[in-house]
Amino acid sequence: MRRRLISSTLAVVLVVIAVFGLSLVVVETRTIESSAKDGVQSEAVRLVGIVENRILAGEPVDAKSLNPQIAEDRYAVVRVPGRPEVHLGGHPRGKVISSVQDGDHGESVTVAEPRSVVSEQIGRTLLVILAVALLAVLAAVALAVRQARRLASPLTDLAETAERLGSGDPRPRHRRYGVPELDRIADVLDASAERIGRMLTAERRLAADASHQLRTPLTALSMRLEEIVATADDQDTVKEEATIALGQVERLTDVVQRLLTNSRDPRTGSAVDFDLDEVIKQQIEEWRPAYQAEGRSMGLSGTRGLRAVGTPGAVAQVVATLIENSLMHGSGTVTLHTRVTGNQAVVEVSDDGPGVPSDLGARVFERTVSGRNSTGLGLAVARDLAEADGGRLELLQQRPPVFALFLAQEMPPHPRREQIVI
Known part of the structure; x- marks a missing residue:
């Protein structure tokens, strides 16, 4: 910006x-030439008067008496009838500016001035004009640099303020620069920072309150399920279902606890090294009855024995969201495929359904965006959970749909591959 200014x-x-x-050069050139012509003409008129007076007084008209009357850089010729010509001054070389004046007694005077004298005056004038122009340019550069610094520095500072605001630091800076337009922008940024700060505070307070309120009923529900498991020794089905429900409650409790922790300090992480196969196995066991009720099946393939880095409860929630999304919007067999790419473990969830509509492909992870009458929050929340621990959730293919969860991983010495159909 400084360079442009x-x-x-x-x-x-x-x-x-x-x-x-x-324009000034043209005007000055014409003025100097006109002044030179006027000077030569005045000199001729003056010499004619002097010659005429000497003739009337009977005095001699010669070079000795007339030389003191002419300027050094001029040349004159005096002609008197019946007398020889009188030459005054040095004969000029090159082009001249001349004027001829006649007297009342037949005498005439020709005065000439070398054009080089006029050219020298014009040259000196041009140098003066050039020097003034150069000073004007230097003054303009100095003024432009000063103005550029005055404007560029506040704009750079405002850009840094906006960048801080966008990176999650909503503290207003309260800096002003003495330029009304820039101060107006600073006012807007400070007001926006204050509003964002209030919104973030309210959001964290809401998350903390909700998490705190949910912990108590979840704890009570967990205790009731534990009692059911303890008293259902002779009813294997009831015990199995209660055990599965207890596992779900425990994972939900972990998620609520994580929300509460993040609401207090968003920078606190809970990522650990965990067995990715165990998480996937739990999700298949939990969702298998729902798929069987719909006449559909679930398949598991790919690399086994993988370990990943993340929050097990959050990863389970992401996988559950993808499986539920396939149950609601897909068809046929849903397949969970695990693989390794680079230093990441990948969990792919796909089915035989029609896939994601073309108009929703780029927006499928946006909040409130849904292909049906759902809330449109599931995939958005799942992506946030994945990114919270350094992973990412992507739509690799729209038709048939393939969603992929990327997690940092630790490769075991000898992973094995197998195909399992459930």
Whole structure:
């Protein structure tokens, strides 16, 4: 920006100098030439008067008496009828400016001045004009640099403020720069920072309150399920279902606890090294009855024995969201495929359904965006959970749909591959 301001100011000054400078050169040149002609003519008129007076007084008209009457850089010829010509001054070389004046008694005087004298005067004038123009350019550059610093520094500071605001630091800076337009932008940024700060505070308070309120009923529900498991020794089905429900409650409790922790300090992480196969196995066991009720099946393939880095409860929630999304919107067999790419473990969830509509492909992870009458929050929340521990959730293919969860991983020495159909 500084370069643009300096360049634009300098361009304006150069245009002004070019327009007015050329006009001034033309005017001064004509003025000097006109003044030279007037001077030669005045000199001729004066010499004619002197010659005429000497003739009337009977005095001699010669070079000795007339030389003191003419300037050093001029040349004159005096002609008197019946007398020889009188030459005054040195004969000029080259082009001259001359004037001829006649007297009342037939005498005439021719006065000439070398054009080089006029050219020298014009040259000196041009040098003066050029020096003034150069000073004007230097002054303009100095002024442009000063103005550029005055404007560029506040703009850089405002950009840093906006960047801080976008990176999650909503503290207002309360800096002003003495420029009304820039101060207005600073006012807007400070007001926005204060609003964002209030919104973040309210959001964290809401998350903390909700998490705190959910912990108590979840604890009570967990205790009731534990009692059911303890008293259902002779009813294997009831015990199995209660055990599964207890596992779900424990994972939900972990998620609530994580929300509560993040609401207090968003920078606190809970990522650990865990067995990715165990999480996937739990999700298949939990969702298998729902798929069987719909007449559908679940398949598991790919690399086994993988370990990943993340929050097990959050990863389970992400996988559960993808499986539920396939149950609601997909069809046929849903397949969970695990693989390794680079230093990441990947969990792919796909089915035989029609896939994601073309108009929703780029927006499928946005909140409130849904292909049906659902809330549109599931995939958005799942992506946030994945990114919270350094992973990512992506739509690799729209038709048939393939969603992939990427997690940092630790590769075992000898992973094995197998195909399992459930």
